[in-house]
Amino acid sequence: MKTMIMISSVLLFSFTAFSQESTIPLNVKNSFAKKYPGIKEVKWDKEGKDQFEAGFIQNGIKTSVILDEEGEIEETETQIQFSELPSGIIPYINSNYKDFKISEAAKIVDEDGNVNFEAEISIGSKKQDLLFDKLGNPVQKKSGSRDNEKEDEEDQN
Numbered sequence: 001m002k003t004m005i006m007i008s009s010v011l012l013f014s015f016t017a018f019s020q021e022s023t024i025p026l027n028v029k030n031s032f033a034k035k036y037p038g039i040k041e042v043k044w045d046k047e048g049k050d051q052f053e054a055g056f057i058q059n060g061i062k063t064s065v066i067l068d069e070e071g072e073i074e075e076t077e078t079q080i081q082f083s084e085l086p087s088g089i090i091p092y093i094n095s096n097y098k099d100f101k102i103s104e105a106a107k108i109v110d111e112d113g114n115v116n117f118e119a120e121i122s123i124g125s126k127k128q129d130l131l132f133d134k135l136g137n138p139v140q141k142k143s144g145s146r147d148n149e150k151e152d153e154e155d156q157n
């Protein structure tokens with residue numbers, strides 16, 4: 001019985017991963033491959049109606065890019081050290097989210113070169129992303145809280 005459940009789980013995961021892969025247009029994948037020729041392991045997600053996110057590791061740094069349906073990069077997000085956040089962010093979090101800890105930090109650059117910073121804060125399994133401008137001023141809460149589970153499926157090229 002355990003074997004049957006395990007086989008069913010593997011098959012379900014395989015079908016889910018395949019269906020996620022098939023939602024990414026070939027021109028988007030090809031454009032990504034031209035812009036990042038050395039990257040072989042990519043985790044793809046569909047973002048909204050006409051955007052696609054490619055998550056990968058580049059030079060040991062967690063990175064993701066958002067591409068439009070034409071394969072043009074709209075945004076690049078690169079993981080950074082907490083110490084690289086603008087000086088006002090950590091005091092803001094300590095003051096407004098007292099029990100939360102910063103679990104990840106990222107620098108976000110849009111297609112026009114505008115820079116923002118993201119701090120993922122967490123308490124237990126609850127996580128929340130906070131967005132700040134280049135000076136460290138809060139911009140908006142990027143995506144509400146979420147569970148620890150990953151929703152993304154991995155696509156190995």
